Amino acid sequence: MILRRKAIEAAYPEFSDFENQPSFAGQSVVPAVIDGDYYFAYLVHGSGVPIAQATCFRVDRVGRVFETGVFPDPLDSSSGYRRVDPRNCRGIE
Numbered sequence: 119m120i121l122r123r124k125a126i127e128a129a130y131p132e133f134s135d136f137e138n139q140p141s142f143a144g145q146s147v148v149p150a151v152i153d154g155d156y157y158f159a160y161l162v163h164g165s166g167v168p169i170a171q172a173t174c175f176r177v178d179r180v181g182r183v184f185e186t187g188v189f190p191d192p193l194d195s196s197s198g199y200r201r202v203d204p205r206n207c208r209g210i211e
Contacts, residue, residue, distance in 0.1 A: 119156060121181070122181070123158060125181050125183050126158060129183045130183075133173070136160055142164075142165060143170070145162050145163065146161050148161060148201075149204070150204045150205070155176050155177065155178050155179065156176070157175070157186070157204035157205050158177070159172050159189075159202045159207065160172060160173045160174070161202060168199065168201075169199055169200070171190070172188065173189075174187050174203075176205070186205060189202050189208070189209060190209070191209075199211055
């Protein structure tokens with residue numbers, strides 16, 4: 119899992135040491151392994167909402183990195199999501 123995350127952070131240096139970057143309400147990374155692929159949701163927590171922003175990635179079996187989405191989706195009207203699905207970056211209530 120650590121090697122997959124390092125692959126993301128090499129391709130997207132702005133996500134390096136993500137949890138320790140300055141943020142008002144904190145930041146975290148949620149990993150998931152599904153069918154041999156690794157998914158990561160990089161979450162920025164909000165003060166009025168549980169999740170203010172997220173960027174999600176998939177790292178395949180050979181180490182290629184793909185951005186799978188961003189949160190919030192401008193077409194989704196709900197703002198109180200407590201979790202984000204790392205596969206597609208959609209909110210989960």
